[in-house]
Amino acid sequence: MSHPHPELTAPPPLKDGGVRVIPLGGLGEVGRNMAVIEHRGKLLVVDCGVLFPEEHHPGVDLILPDFSPIEDRLDDIVAIVLTHGHEDHIGAVPYLLRLKPDIPLVGSQLTLALIEAKLKEHKITPLTLAVREGGREQLGPFDCEFVAVNHSIPDALAVFIRTSGGTILHTGDFKMDQLPLDGRITDLRAFARLGEEGVDLFMTDSTNAHVPGFTTPERQIAPAIERVFHNAERRIIVACFSSHVHRVQQVLDAAEESGRKVAMVGRSMIRNMGIAAELGYLRVPDGVLVDLNRLTKLPDDQQVLVCTGSQGEPMAALSRMANGDHKIDVGEGDTVLLASSLIPGNENAVYRVINGLTRRGADVVHKENALVHVSGHASAGELLYCYNIVKPRNVLPVHGEWRHMVANGDLAVQTGVPRDNVVLAEDGVVVDLVDGRARIAGAVDCGYVYVDGSLVGAADETMLKDRRILRDEGFVTIIVVRDSSTGAIAAGPEIQTRGFAEGQDVFERVQPKLVAALEEARRNGVQDTHQLQQVIRRTVGSFVGNKLRRRPMIIPIVVDA
Secondary structure, three states: OEOOOOOOOOOOOOOOOOEEEEEEEOEOEOOOOEEEEEEOOEEEEEOOOOEOOOOOOOOOOEEEOOOHHHHHHHHHEEEEEOOOOOHHHHOOHHHHHOOOOOOOEEEOHHHHHHHHHHHHHOOOOOOEEEOOOOOEEEEOOEEEEEEEOEOOOOOOEEEEEEEOOEEEEEOOOOEOOOOOOOOOOOOHHHHHHHHHHOOOEEEEEOOEOOOOOOOOOHHHHHHHHHHHHHHOOOOEEEEOOOOOHHHHHHHHHHHHHHOOEEEEEOHHHHHHHHHHHHOOOOOOOOOOEOOHHHHOOOOHHHEEEEEOOOOOOOOOHHHHHHOOOOOOOOOOOOEEEEOOOOOOOOHHHHHHHHHHHHHOOOEEEOOOOOOOOOOOOOEHHHHHHHHHHHOOOEEEEEOEOHHHHHHHHHHHHHOOOOHHHEEOOOOOEEEEEEOOEEEEEEEOOOOOEEEEOOEEOOOOHHHHHHHHHHHHHOEEEEEEEEOOOOOOEEEEEEEEEEOOOOOHHHHHHHHHHHHHHHHHHHHOOOOOHHHHHHHHHHHHHHHHHHHHOOOOEEEEEEEEO
16 A cells, blocks of 8 residues: 655646546545545545534634645636535535635535535525436536435435546445435445446545444334333433434434424524425424424423434533533433434543433433444445445545544455555545556645634634643733833732632742842843743743643733833
């Protein structure tokens, strides 16, 4: 297997007739999926998603792909192809369209409906082209054919990209559930046909490549959900992703069977399920769905709430219920069903919510104590089938952390793909397909772009480091008033602290050291305010580090009087 080297330089110009793949997200991480395909001077973007922040991203709302490698080539983008409607594949589209609103969006009916609703909030009216499985569209020099794949959201598509320089099959997220709830299976006949035609580069979902066997079918969850509805004494609260139409369908069916009513909680849940129902992807039984106000007037044993917050998001409905900060007061006898997987990095947040709900008396049913969720991604056995059917010449594992992509590459090698033809790359590593061979050509600068409130890209790693220090170590402010004529200390040093368990008197011990350090600086002719601030920072930092074993943020203020 080839792999990126930390000393990769900018790639040379693409050879005439070659195809270049520039992954701007989704390689080495679960989320932020985005790939840029270049051929004959034109660009095709496949997916444009977000990554959700973790605990080491304080104050960040979303993490976007870095658009800077293509910002000066927006006019060359012929389209954005969206494989399906999950946030990690469509969530960054509004931010790319802010730069150029008339880039066409290509996707299935449900996918486009979900992104159009999101774009309406950003006051963007997109150009869209709806496609179906089996459809074929010429997008600049890219001849794109769309293939049905099964995933945890309806209407997902793989895309086969034909160019004069080679072919690429991009699976998007997929699995091979043979008995899907909507009857729409991954089209392996199409995969085989494309394999016969010749797949020069197979870009395939790696998320479950390290999991042996086959992903559990969605239908096997139904008995566990039915047991929850049969055993629940009072209210049932179901938390899942706001785009998981299949799971919500199972909840609606179980509610109808048990004589309960259902209300949706959360703006994204209400919006997405409304779209799914309107387009016919969600069957709502007559009289089962009611608004929240009406639901709360019914007896507890007739109530079902479907809400967001399955990943422990602090402001989501379920987290607020766990903290007692929601109008739904969860208590003894209530049953909470967490019907989703754990996204890596969210474990602690989810367990905090589970503990909070349990402390309030609720019975919490989750994937560790019941079969209430299955993955939307192909496991190793399914990927082996795909490799044997497609027989690709080159493989670029996508959509996963490094361990997932390595496992995916190993599967490809086991099926006969030459090890040198399996390319392991990370975000920003450029892969060129020339004369039927895929090779790493270099790398482009490609970092995280943070959405911080209303600002995009203003927050950087330095700012986040400051926030982490403030959160974990506290801060110390030192105010010194200096006589402008003599340079001597006229008042202070006054020390104020936040985030310390130690009392203020501890810091009185550093004041003589500060006075001595400032006096020495004055005798040495130090007049510059910034240099004096550095003297204060070093003196206080040394004291706090040695005595308290802390590294707080130190804010020195020198005022001339």
